[in-house]
Amino acid sequence: MFFGSATQAQIYDDVTLEQARDRISEGLAQTIDDMLAVMSDEERAQIGPVTLDLPLRSPVAVGQRSMLGFFADVRARRIVVPIENWLFWSDYLILQSWFESQECAPENLLSYYLLMRDGALDSVPFEAFELPKSGVLRDGFTSETSLHMLASVGEFILAHELGHLFHNLRPLGPGDAAIQQEQTADAFAMTVMARKGRTVAAMAFYFMIASFNEMSSAGAVSTHPLSSERLVAVAERIRADPAAFLADNADREREVPMQLSMADSIAGLADLLTDEALLPFIVQSVTAMFPVSGFSTACPMK
Secondary structure, three states: OOOOOOOOOOOOOHHHHHHHHHHHHHHHHHHHHHHHHOOOHHHHHHHOOOEEEOOOOOOOOOOOOOOOOOEEEOOOOEEEOOHHHHHHHHHHHHHHHHHHHOOOOOHHHHHHHHHHHOOOOOOOHHHHOOOOHHHHHOOHHHHHHHHHHHHHHHHHHHHHHHHHHHOOOOOOOOOHHHHHHHHHHHHHHHHHHHHHOOOOOOHHHHHHHHHHHOOOOOOOOOOOOOOHHHHHHHHHHHHHOHHHHOOOOOOHHHHHHHHHHHHHHHHHHHHHHOOOOHHHHHHHHHHHHOOHHHHHHOOOOO
């Protein structure tokens, strides 16, 4: 499994999710096939046949809408990708790229996520910020960057879940054993991404969200516990050979420093997790300083 799950509360309607499933199912299946293609015959045999399950919403409720309800069912040899979760992060990353292109305050997006996660806000990302998705995607930087970010996040998620199948890692309760399982699945995912020459560009963003999900006012329990040790292990893997996560034709002079910067960001999140008082303080500060009332003017179309 990965980092948590979502409750049964809905922010997208069924029609929207059905349409999204039709659009993304082939791409997700192809991503898994591409990952299996870089494995040895022995590794593929260890994983066995994989089924991709795409329910509209997460079948697991743990007390918060984390939108991180991806998991591997080891017994059934399937990977579960809730469409609502996938669509949410696609929309969120489009907005994040838009905010970057327009030099708007990204804290608004984090505030939105935290409020949505804890049930204080039910709007989908574009509705919350009163932005037209089609108009935002006409911006070339936004379209290209968000697609790149989603691919990076998506590949890590799917490779991580394949790691659960490869190592037969079944769900455990909280504790060191569960954290060790997650590190094992992370290491498998990093190996797969390195073999494919795939960037880890979006991992700091993803782990940031997971870090905030470790502390929820809704009292959620993570099915994929995060820890400082887990983040340090990922950061050190990148630092050991940053060029391994780049395509053959990548501009290494430019990209390697970016990968190392990503490792530093992930290591910084590890430090954040060790301070039990800091995360709640950040949540309270961000949501107070960037309230819902300011979302509609946070990054408008010009």
